[in-house]
Amino acid sequence: MNAMRNLLWTLSLLVISASAMCVGATLPADAALEAAGARIGTITIRSEEIFDLTDPHENKRLYRLANRWHVNTRAGVIRSQLLFASGDRYQHRLLEETERNLRRLSFLREPHIRPVAWHDGLVDILVDTHDVWTLQLGPSYGRSGGKNDSSLEFQDHNLLGFGKTLIAGASQGVDRNSTYFEWRDPAVFGGRWTDSFRLANNSDGRDWRVQLYRPFYALDVHHGGGLTLADATGEDTRYRLGSEYDRYQHAARLFDGYAGWSHGLHAGHVLRLSAGWRTERDAFAPLYTGVPPVPVTLAPIPADRDLEYPYVRIDWLTDQFTTTRNQDLIARTEDLEFGLAASLQFGLATPAFGADRRAWIYLLSASYGAKLSERQQLYAAAAISGRDEQPGATDVRSSADLAWYWRTSRHTLTHVRISGDVGHALDLDHYYSLGGDNGLRGYPLRYQLGESRAQLKIEERVYTDWSILRLFNVGGAAFFDAGRTYGNNPIGVPQLGWLRDVGIGLRLGNDRSSLGNVIHIDIATPLDGENLSRLQFLVSTEATL
Numbered sequence: 373m374n375a376m377r378n379l380l381w382t383l384s385l386l387v388i389s390a391s392a393m394c395v396g397a398t399l400p401a402d403a404a405l406e407a408a409g410a411r412i413g414t415i416t417i418r419s420e421e422i423f424d425l426t427d428p429h430e431n432k433r434l435y436r437l438a439n440r441w442h443v444n445t446r447a448g449v450i451r452s453q454l455l456f457a458s459g460d461r462y463q464h465r466l467l468e469e470t471e472r473n474l475r476r477l478s479f480l481r482e483p484h485i486r487p488v489a490w491h492d493g494l495v496d497i498l499v500d501t502h503d504v505w506t507l508q509l510g511p512s513y514g515r516s517g518g519k520n521d522s523s524l525e526f527q528d529h530n531l532l533g534f535g536k537t538l539i540a541g542a543s544q545g546v547d548r549n550s551t552y553f554e555w556r557d558p559a560v561f562g563g564r565w566t567d568s569f570r571l572a573n574n575s576d577g578r579d580w581r582v583q584l585y586r587p588f589y590a591l592d593v594h595h596g597g598g599l600t601l602a603d604a605t606g607e608d609t610r611y612r613l614g615s616e617y618d619r620y621q622h623a624a625r626l627f628d629g630y631a632g633w634s635h636g637l638h639a640g641h642v643l644r645l646s647a648g649w650r651t652e653r654d655a656f657a658p659l660y661t662g663v664p665p666v667p668v669t670l671a672p673i674p675a676d677r678d679l680e681y682p683y684v685r686i687d688w689l690t691d692q693f694t695t696t697r698n699q700d701l702i703a704r705t706e707d708l709e710f711g712l713a714a715s716l717q718f719g720l721a722t723p724a725f726g727a728d729r730r731a732w733i734y735l736l737s738a739s740y741g742a743k744l745s746e747r748q749q750l751y752a753a754a755a756i757s758g759r760d761e762q763p764g765a766t767d768v769r770s771s772a773d774l775a776w777y778w779r780t781s782r783h784t785l786t787h788v789r790i791s792g793d794v795g796h797a798l799d800l801d802h803y804y805s806l807g808g809d810n811g812l813r814g815y816p817l818r819y820q821l822g823e824s825r826a827q828l829k830i831e832e833r834v835y836t837d838w839s840i841l842r843l844f845n846v847g848g849a850a851f852f853d854a855g856r857t858y859g860n861n862p863i864g865v866p867q868l869g870w871l872r873d874v875g876i877g878l879r880l881g882n883d884r885s886s887l888g889n890v891i892h893i894d895i896a897t898p899l900d901g902e903n904l905s906r907l908q909f910l911v912s913t914e915a916t917l
Contacts (some may be wrong), residue, residue: 399490402464410462413494415454417447420502422884423842430842438505445479445503449535452559453477454499455590462487462495465691469590470499472693472707477558478537478886479506479530482705506530506886515911517808517817518614519546529886535559546817547609549575564589577623579604588634591642591691597631607659608801610671612865614808614816618670619659622801627651630685642689650719651726652679656801671863674800678728679759683719688712694743698835699777699785700916702881702890703845708749710741721759731761747779758796768796787831795823800862806855806871813853814873814896814908821865822857829853833879833917840880844891847879847917853896872899875908879917890917 399405422442423435453473455466467485474483480501489496506529514521525541537556543549552572560567568583585598605623609616630648654677658669690711699706717735721727737755744750751774758768773791780786793804806812807819811827834848854872875896882891894910 443533576607577605592637602626611818621657625653644687646685680726681719681721685717714738731759814898820857821861823859827855845881
């Protein structure tokens with residue numbers, strides 16, 4: 373049997389070699405290379421400048437200065453993200469998966485990995501990436517729900533070309549003012565470990581967070597694990613019809629350590645098993661001000677929670693990916709995931725472990741993506757979490773989401789999203805809000821509050837071939853939002869039924885900067901309600917269009 377296998381392998385190799393000689397530089401097909409057991413030869417890393425100076429439209433003084441002042445990503449940083457090495461058997465899917473991983477790095481754009489030569493049973497690989505401008509120094513501004521956010525900060529998402537992120541700044545927001553420092557490293561010492569650290573000194577307290585973990589960085593990885601530590605004190609603000617109602621003190625501590633195992637990729641699916649220990653401590657207290665003290669907290673506050681528990685987790689993934697452009701981003705390659713993904717997590721908290729109660733704690737989620745046709749896609753997701761404790765089910769939160777994309781032309785796309793959340797016996801800090809900051813763009817932020825909510829979004833998106841100074845790709849959207857909350861809430865916000873708004877917006881896709889999300893500039897008007905501003909002006913940076 374082994375002799376026959378060796379004979380077939382040798383014949384396949386001879387056929388491929390003959391084919392390559394006959395067609396000159398033409399490479400054999402991926403399937404033929406894999407069937408022949410081809411190995412990876414030389415891997416060349418080519419990191420392109422931000423602007424292509426061979427293009428007359430980009431060979432300008434501003435672009436030349438940007439290239440000169442920018443430190444290019446070092447080849448070792450990109451090499452540390454590769455899922456293959458010289459001498460490995462050639463597998464085309466690993467080239468595609470590496471591209472997906474590289475697209476998640478904010479300091480690179482449009483990575484392209486391909487075989488470029490075939491010789492002596494070896495396939496030479498070219499890894500081609502493009503840098504983006506990663507140094508940001510100066511002010512930023514955002515507005516939603518009638519409130520402004522601003523910041524002044526230094527940040528670099530590719531410090532000295534090493535792929536590290538350093539952020540330091542000060543911000544003024546709706547809930548608090550803050551000075552902060554943050555560090556992130558996606559490849560500690562050039563390996564597969566990731567770390568992050570954040571420290572903030574806020575007007576209402578302080579918080580810090582540390583993470584160190586080795587993720588399941590590829591579908592065929594067999595081990596992962598990590599540790600998260602966090603501690604924060606601050607004030608939670610509750611809103612009534614868009615105006616501040618009251619505040620209370622909230623101190624939160626978190627510890628989460630886990631280790632995971634996977635059998636890797638088999639038959640297009642991945643199963644992962646993890647076990648860990650989690651501590652969640654939340655303490656709440658009323659606030660007072662003045663002399664004599666006057667209460668700032670007017671309504672009941674959440675009860676303290678001290679949950680310490682071991683847990684197990686099961687994840688199921690499907691290896692079914694493709695790419696597109698001009699869907700949720702503008703003029704950038706996007707990864708689409710189809711098939712089923714699911715996760716189940718169960719834990720048991722008891723006083724024996726240090727918890728303040730006995731409770732089963734669970735989290736279940738699932739999503740499914742389907743390609744209905746060449747122009748249409750449908751995505752569905754659902755999740756439920758909660759605790760089973762005396763006297764029964766507590767803090768149960770369930771959600772469902774359905775999103776439909778229909779590409780109506782080369783430059784237009786219709787997007788419809790329907791979502792809902794339902795709560796049962798909720799902790800008082802887990803009620804659902806709805807307003808200008810999370811789904812109703814024509815209304816003040818946190819305008820409604822309830823045990824459940826429902827939302828509808830309809831958008832007609834427009835993508836153009838126009839760019840501003842080769843920096844911003846231009847698009848737009850016309851939208852209709854509708855939503856409402858249901859049930860009681862701890863501060864007596866009246867339920868106003870269905871609320872609707874319409875609006876239009878400008879979209880700017882930034883593909884030459886590490887802040888490569890989409891800039892939204894919207895004008896919206898509410899169709900329901902009284903004593904509201906007839907126009908809401910919103911400015912934000914979103915992960916999607």
